[in-house]
Amino acid sequence: MTALLARRHLLLIAGAFVAVAAPARATPAIVAAEIAKLLDGKVAKRGRVKLEVPVLVENGNAVAMTVSVPEKTTAKLTAFHIFAEGNPLPNVASFHFGPRAGAAKIATRIRLTTSQTVIAVALFDDGSAWTDSVDLLVTLAACLDDA
Amino acid sequence: MARALINVPKIARKGELVEIRVLINHIMESGQRRDSMGAVIPRDIIHSLVCTYNDEEVMRADFFPAISANPYLAFSTIARDSGTISFTWTDDHGTVQTEHATITVA
Numbered sequence: 737m738t739a740l741l742a743r744r745h746l747l748l749i750a751g752a753f754v755a756v757a758a759p760a761r762a763t764p765a766i767v768a769a770e771i772a773k774l775l776d777g778k779v780a781k782r783g784r785v786k787l788e789v790p791v792l793v794e795n796g797n798a799v800a801m802t803v804s805v806p807e808k809t810t811a812k813l814t815a816f817h818i819f820a821e822g823n824p825l826p827n828v829a830s831f832h833f834g835p836r837a838g839a840a841k842i843a844t845r846i847r848l849t850t851s852q853t854v855i856a857v858a859l860f861d862d863g864s865a866w867t868d869s870v871d872l873l874v875t876l877a878a879c880l881d882d883a
Numbered sequence: 884m885a886r887a888l889i890n891v892p893k894i895a896r897k898g899e900l901v902e903i904r905v906l907i908n909h910i911m912e913s914g915q916r917r918d919s920m921g922a923v924i925p926r927d928i929i930h931s932l933v934c935t936y937n938d939e940e941v942m943r944a945d946f947f948p949a950i951s952a953n954p955y956l957a958f959s960t961i962a963r964d965s966g967t968i969s970f971t972w973t974d975d976h977g978t979v980q981t982e983h984a985t986i987t988v989a
Binding site for chain 2: 797798799820823824825827828829830831832833834835836837838839841842843844845846847848878
């Protein structure tokens, strides 16, 4: 009986180690908390901002991403913030627009570790915040293993 | 630091929307990968890119490890006066690289 218990304990301890060893990952809750911190009590409405990423990603190491505000707005765009719910870290990038900014559009290439939801938040100088998200599938993940 | 490619039109009409495309060579080591001995490869990324047009800010980007190696960025400005468009990248080692492009507004 004691031997059995001891083995159970060992298994529990082993289980705990596995949990610790697993790579830390962003979750939808962590991303939601990051966005809440960014918005500071405001609520981001869906619309205005458009996030373009392929829905089916073949190579997660370089995924073309475009964020834009397609329609003319009276308020001036101040920033885009991009988040990934399934990457090791919740933040992807932030873009702040200065007085000499042109069109409300940015394009870059990002890494995605797994199939997940990518979220863009746009902030305007009238205090409003708008959001868009894309659920996508990643077939080849951005590598987390050896170099 | 590295080789940078900058694509800005040399000549633009006044009031024209000018597309800017930049790419810089950088490994953008995420700090998430491990080497063959199982040790974490330390993070080494460009975390900031600032673009100015005659010393006024166009755009400022904060990069996280989720930006691909050799970070590429496309954005725009409005051609108002002739002058210099400058780009400054900063990486985790504190290395700063600044490149310039000249634009003539007719």
